[in-house]
Amino acid sequence: MDRVLIESLGVDTVIGVYAWERSITQRLLLDLELATDIRPAAASDDIAQALDYAAISERITRFATENDFALVETFCEHLAATLRDEFAIPWLRLTVRKPGAVPAAAAVGVRIERGTRAEGS
Numbered sequence: 001m002d003r004v005l006i007e008s009l010g011v012d013t014v015i016g017v018y019a020w021e022r023s024i025t026q027r028l029l030l031d032l033e034l035a036t037d038i039r040p041a042a043a044s045d046d047i048a049q050a051l052d053y054a055a056i057s058e059r060i061t062r063f064a065t066e067n068d069f070a071l072v073e074t075f076c077e078h079l080a081a082t083l084r085d086e087f088a089i090p091w092l093r094l095t096v097r098k099p100g101a102v103p104a105a106a107a108v109g110v111r112i113e114r115g116t117r118a119e120g121s
């Protein structure tokens, strides 16, 4: 299956398990691979036939502002379900990094895959 990509999307959200994290926003960096068949979009040259990465990026930004989870895991799981449901995405890989959470690391985070990949993809 083909993929639409969104890389290093920055969003600001309330996220964290500690008390000091509950009253600030922190930046998360997201990478997404979204399975889709690009051939209908390519054949028609019509955005209506495409998985619109701009619309999905806007939805992710809104999701981040509307939620205030403790764990990165919870953010990931709920975001993956929201995107799969609203954009009819059969399979996705989502990586969420929290830069600065562990000062000695460039970033820490979580990667999940949800849904069913087409045969051989």
Ligand SMILES: Nc1nc2c(c(=O)[nH]1)N=C([C@H](O)[C@@H](O)CO)CN2
Residues within 6 Å of the ligand: 015, 016, 017, 018, 021, 070, 071, 072, 073, 098, 100, 101, 102
């Ligand atoms: N697996 C996880 N471990 C930790 C998380 C998390 O969301 N998932 N969060 C924290 C704290 O909020 C940390 O980011 C503050 O620096 C610690 N471990």
